[in-house]
Structures are given as C-alpha cells and as structure tokens.
Amino acid sequence: MHNFCQFVHIRYNLGMFRLMVITAHPDDEAGNFGGCLRLYRDRGAQTTVICLTPGQAATNRGTVKSDRELAELRRQEFLASCEILRVTEPIILDYPDGQLHRQELNRVVYDLTQRIRKFRPQVLLTFGVEGGVTGHPDHSMAGIFATLAFHWAGRSNRYADQLESGLAPHRVRKLYHGTSEFALPNRQPITFAPPTAIIDIGDHLEAKIAAFKAHKTQSPLFPLFEGNVRRVGRREMFQLAAAVDPGPMPSETDLFAGIG
DSSP, rough: OOOTTTOOOOOOOOOOEEEEEEETTTTHHHHHHHHHHHHHHHHTOEEEEEESSSOTSSOOOTTTTTTHHHHHHHHHHHHHHHHTTTEEEEEEEEOOOOOOGOOOHHHHHHHHHHHHHHHHOOOOEEOTTTTGGGTTTHHHHHHHHHHHHHHHTOTTSSSGGGGGGGGOOOOOOOEEEEEEEEOOOOOOOOOOOSSSSSEEEGHHHHHHHHHTTTOOOGGGGGGHHHHHHHHHOSSEEEEEEEEOOOSSOOOOTTTTTTTO
16 A cells, blocks of 8 residues: 555535535446545535436346336435435436437536536546546546536636526536546456545445445446455545646645645
8 A cells, every 4th residue: 555545534624625526327426436425524525426327227227127217226226325425415317328428518518517516516526538447438428527517617608697597607626537556357448547646535445335235236246346445445546637726746645635
C-alpha cells in the first residue's frame, strides 16, 4: 500500500460539503464509489447518486419475466444499497440501459446540469471514458455526460432557461474520474488513467460489499466482485480530471482537499 494512503479521521461541517456521484446502472454506486459515499457521509457531507438507467437490460435478471419488472426490482435494490451507504439523495432516472450511446447528448447533459445546479456539489465523481473495470459503453457515456455537465453547469450561457426558474450557475470545484490498477479478466483491453487520489475507505469496505449485495438480482457477480474488492482492499482510486483551482497534479488522500 502506498504510504500516503493512510486513513485520517476527518469530520466536515454538516451541510457545507456536498458530494455528487453520476453512474450508469444500479450497483455502480456500490461497486465503484461505495466506499467514498459511505466515508464522506459519515464525515458529515451531504451525498447524492444520480443513476442514469434502471438497469433493465442486465444479463443477470433473477426470476423476473420482463424488462419492466426488472427495472422496478433494480430500483428497489438501488434504494436498499443507498440506504446502506447512507446516501442523502438517491436518484435513479429512466434512460434506456445499454443504449446511452444512442441518447441525444444535449438532452442528458441538460438534465445533469440542472441537477448539479440544484444540489451544488463541491466534488463530482464519475467514470472515466474507458468505462471502468468492465469497459462498459454505458459507463463511458455516463462519464462523458457528467464531464460536460460539470463544465457547463458553471456557465451562464449554457441552458440559460434553467436560470429563469431561480437556479444559478454552479462551478463544481473538483471533478474526479474513477480509475483502477486492473480490469476484469477476459475483457477487451482497457487503458486506465493514473490515479492522483487514493482514498482509504477504512472500515467501510464491508459496507461497500454489503451495498453491492443489496442488488440481489446480480448475485451471480457476488464472488467476482468480492474477490476483486478484497484484493484492492481499503482503497478507492481516482484521477483529478478538472479543478477550479488548477495547479500541479497533487497526490491526494482526501477528495475535499483544498476546499474550504
């Protein structure tokens, strides 16, 4: 383990710090970001997860007989997972699973920009364009949509109609893309960005695993998932993709570092 990845107990001023995570499918919140969601909530930050699809095209479907039934079940699993992670505001949208690359970019970015302006986070987490450890195209598109919304939410000449209803431009201070040291086996090649932030999630590793297992329809994935996260241990890794206060790329152990 890197020596700068030691766990430091930090408690934030409740209501002052806000963390947003933008994902593609139910279970992404736990598998990719669950440790940080629980860690920063326990430190007093407000958290939200925006999941773009209800996951109705999943390969693992439990005993359901239709996409509609699977979507409803996976919404319930998402809420159960977010309860374990103590997410302040879990949101699951209705874009089509497996088809994010076919959606009108402007429509999705408009939606996410509006939600950023409402929640006003200082930190936003999402996927890198490589698509995470699975390389899933929906993950790649979620990262592209979220990255555009990160930039456009702070500009008064983007979606100005939203400002007429009382919203204001909001500049998120820091954007992070999730990254990794390895991909899942038997996949096409995935090239990851080097990590600039390695977050020690401490004892929240077990909560992360429990949150993923709240997605019971995905039970065939449990052994692979648990084996991989225990291999990584108490670390979640990110690359700082953009920041309001630019400078030399730091090695961080806290996503809110430098935000006063």
